[in-house]
Amino acid sequence: MSREHGAARSLVLMHADVEVDVELEASGARRRPHPWLSLVLAWLVPGAGHWLLGQRWRGVSFFVLLVMTFAFGWGASAGHAVSLEHHPVAFWLQLPAGGPMLLALGFAPGLAVPPPEVVARLDLALTFTMVAGLLNLLLVHDAWERAVVLRRGACAERGRPR
Amino acid sequence: MSLPLWIASLLYLSAVTSWVCVAVREPDDRQALRRAASFFVLLVGGIAGFGALVFLFEALV
Numbered sequence: 686m687s688r689e690h691g692a693a694r695s696l697v698l699m700h701a702d703v704e705v706d707v708e709l710e711a712s713g714a715r716r717r718p719h720p721w722l723s724l725v726l727a728w729l730v731p732g733a734g735h736w737l738l739g740q741r742w743r744g745v746s747f748f749v750l751l752v753m754t755f756a757f758g759w760g761a762s763a764g765h766a767v768s769l770e771h772h773p774v775a776f777w778l779q780l781p782a783g784g785p786m787l788l789a790l791g792f793a794p795g796l797a798v799p800p801p802e803v804v805a806r807l808d809l810a811l812t813f814t815m816v817a818g819l820l821n822l823l824l825v826h827d828a829w830e831r832a833v834v835l836r837r838g839a840c841a842e843r844g845r846p847r
Numbered sequence: 848m849s850l851p852l853w854i855a856s857l858l859y860l861s862a863v864t865s866w867v868c869v870a871v872r873e874p875d876d877r878q879a880l881r882r883a884a885s886f887f888v889l890l891v892g893g894i895a896g897f898g899a900l901v902f903l904f905e906a907l908v
Binding site: 813 | 864866867868871
């Protein structure tokens with residue numbers, strides 16, 4: 686990487702950091718949670734990472750939408766959409782849904798053959814649960830990134846290395 | 848499964864996706880809703896267009 690390119694990249698990153706900082710200050714975020722805490726919480730409870738970072742009503746909207754989407758898919762398939770044995774690819778895309786996924790695994794019907802009316806809805810159920818999982822992956826990443834930026838800001842204020 | 852249910856699902860999933868994708872980057876609520884609406888139109892239009900192309904391809908080939 687050339688020196689000019691490196692400098693330009695640093696400028697872009699600094700700009701992004703400032704943008705997120707300003708945004709978080711505007712949203713009333715005062716806490717600076719550890720990035721790992723934000724990441725784990727955002728994964729376990731969709732939207733909780735944003736709630737923790739001060740974006741309260743957005744966190745609630747993410748929670749309601751993602752849990753509803755996952756629950757609809759899970760319910761439409763009577764639990765058969767979540768199965769590592771029957772749908773291995775879908776399983777890994779559903780996994781980022783976190784808490785709802787863990788709950789679904791707890792109530793999984795196991796290796797039972799799904800009834801025909803459930804089979805008819807299985808494609809749709811898989812789509813809903815996978816979309817919920819992938820959207821939560823985006824939320825987890827965003828919560829982590831915001832927490833890292835806040836942390837950096839806090840360390841810089843106290844004159845500590847990042 | 849019935850076509851109306853698939854269409855309703857497409858609209859619902861597009862709405863959820865567009866809100867989540869925009870809300871993580873846009874701090875202003877009103878602006879976020881506006882951008883989510885345009886992203887929603889883009890998503891539904893794109894998927895419907897792609898679907899129409901597939902149907903056309905099936906009909907012709």
